[in-house]
Amino acid sequence: MSLGPALEAIRPAFAKENRNKMSRTVLAKHLGYSSLNGRALGRIGAVRAYGLIEGGGDELRISDDAVAALNAPNGSTERTAALGRLANKPSLFQELSKEFETVPSVDNLKFTLIKKGFTAEAAEKAAKSYLATFNLVGGIQDEYNPPEEEDEADMSQAIQQSAELSRALNKPLDSIQKPIQEVFNLPEGTVTITFPKQLSMESYQDLEDQLSLLLRRVKRQANKDDEAAN
Known part of the structure; x- marks a missing residue:
């Protein structure tokens, strides 16, 4: 565009x-x-x-x-x-x-x-x-x-x-920094998120948007899994 x-x-x-x-x-x-x-x-x-x-x-x-x-x-x-x-x-x-x-x-x-x-x-x-x-x-x-x-x-x-x-x-x-990796455990398995150490505000906002979309998809899947289990 x-x-x-x-x-x-x-x-x-x-x-x-x-x-x-x-x-x-x-x-x-x-x-x-x-x-x-x-x-x-x-x-x-x-x-x-x-x-x-x-x-x-x-x-x-x-x-x-x-x-x-x-x-x-x-x-x-x-x-x-x-x-x-x-x-x-x-x-x-x-x-x-x-x-x-x-x-x-x-x-x-x-x-x-x-x-x-x-x-x-x-x-x-x-x-x-x-x-x-x-x-x-x-x-x-x-x-x-x-x-x-x-x-x-x-x-x-x-x-x-x-x-x-x-x-x-x-x-x-020599100026390229290693990305940050956040790892945490859930009962179903491990979640890993990797992102650059330095982010512009614009990139942060894009990341926030994409993570919000991802969480909604995960929530829908979790609801389906709960319904199937019940």
């Missing part, structure tokens, strides 16, 4: 809530999902990556830059400035903007990302999202938007995951 579709995705949330705080479940419904499932969390992660929402947990709200991008007149200084800040929110896009003085071709971007260790598929998705986003900032007709059905996978895989890979590849080997 490039910035344009991400903005349109949160438009219903702004129309209903304005700048009010909302839970992830409420935001998911405004984004078109009936529950806080994996696809909903992927879409929330996508709009969060652009800085369109702020806050954490169940206290989310539409950001100031998102409000300006949605409401300021086309071509106005306020909208252009807000779009520029939003476009540079994803860390991968920041990195690419520093590497290229002007907007590169899609093939040039793909090759650059592949050299950094991205798969060909992830490189193509990230390159097209980058170009579509900065074409929007520059007021150019967007010809690089991926198909609608690829939106969640596009951002969550090609931008978020690839950005983490990029940072890891560019980090000196």
Whole structure:
């Protein structure tokens, strides 16, 4: 998902809530999902990556830059400035903007990302999202938007995951810290959770979302097991 579709995705949330705080479940419904499932969390992660929402947990709200991008007149200084800040929110896009003085071709971007260790598929998705986003900032007709059905996978895989890979590849080997591993025992067996020693606030919020989803699935399974036992 490039910035344009991400903005349109949160438009219903702004129309209903304005700048009010909302839970992830409420935001998911405004984004078109009936529950806080994996696809909903992927879409929330996508709009969060652009800085369109702020806050954490169940206290989310539409950001100031998102409000300006949605409401300021086309071509106005306020909208252009807000779009520029939003476009540079994803860390991968920041990195690419520093590497290229002007907007590169899609093939040039793909090759650059592949050299950094991205798969060909992830490189193509990230390159097209980058170009579509900065074409929007520059007021150019967007010809690089991926198909609608690829939106969640596009951002969550090609931008978020690839950005983490990029940072890891560019980090000196002696600075990479061993992950933290938490182990605790239950009557049914051992539970092990492994996570990086250092997490950004954005990564922490993504982790919190994924763990919440996992716990709901585990609870449903536990209820089924209890019913079967009885």
